[in-house]
Amino acid sequence: MIYWQLFSIFFTIGLFTIGGGYAAMPLIERQVVEQHAWLTMPQFADVVAIVGMTPGPIAVNSATFVGIRVGGIVGGIVSALGCVLPSFVIVLILAHLYYRFRNLSVVQGILSGLRPAIIAMLASAGLSLLVLAFWKDGSVLASLENVHLPSILIFIASFLILRKWKCSPIVVMIGAGVAGMIFC
Amino acid sequence: MGSTEEKKKGRQRGTYWKLFSATFLLSACTFGGGFVIVPLMRKKFVEQLGWIEEQEMLDLIAIARSSPGSLAVNAAILAGYRVAGWLGSVVTVLGTVLPSLLILSAVSFFYTLLRDNPIVDRAMTGMQAGVAAVICDVVLTMGIGVVKENRVLPVLLMGVSFVAVQFFDGNVFAVLAICALVGVIDGAVRKKKGGREE
Structure with a gap:
């Protein structure tokens, strides 16, 4: 049963990736490309590229997209739920403990650190x-000539708008995207 | 009696709806993943809705960062729990996951178009700079908050943690554990001092 397999794979991945984001990618690749051969390596590379371009948490996006490619919309839903369930249980327990014990001096100390x-x-x-x-190329050592000037200008403009007008970050990010389309 | 209960129910429904729409919007607008959710959530839950306090927000992010799974999902679970208990968490998780499902279902039909599109590529480049600005803005705001406490230790912890993570590839959990330990010791020492003065 493919849905059950998707669910259990992404449940395990959700449980063992701490820090989220791209940390889950090698685990997903091993399961989906090597063990189950649901996707080829170029197809998986597409998944990584698309997940980076679409909004939303990277871990959830990759689970959902792999799920859709392997088992249609239902596959996507099942994978997303599997990926989120371990966090849900663990974080809920921690949340309960936090609100119960946050006034203890030891907990206060931990949190202040x-x-x-x-x-x-x-x-x-x-x-x-x-x-x-x-x-x-993501390296500071790259010479000043390789610097991407439009990006710097967009950064400075975004930063000033955020500081000065306390504008919504969402508006600023979308504005930066539009500016990128025009100037980059 | 009946009418007040109905009112309460109505108010609760309003809260759930607000939680859902807030997390849905945040998730649909989180580009670049990970820490971008911090400035977005802070703006919405601390500044606009006033449901979470500034310090509390940092605590929630610390818990979210130390738990398995995605930072954005974990932070949403915590915010939901804070506002409306575990049912609130169910609502915020659905709000966070639903945009991914909708957007990727749509994208899966024409993703080669998106992948090879130069305009999308340029928009992503611009957005990357915008996301960096959003994160730098919140770091500055929160960093000033720490400096204003007028104590040396938190500033020192902040500086040393930054250097450890950024330049020495320090393990995030080791850094968190050490800072927690320093915080406990500092708290105990201050309590002892305070007790003596009294």
């Missing part, structure tokens, strides 16, 4: 994205 670390990780993600946007 985690907050700066989370901001640091956000900053790191932001910097990596910035480098990727400015230098297409």
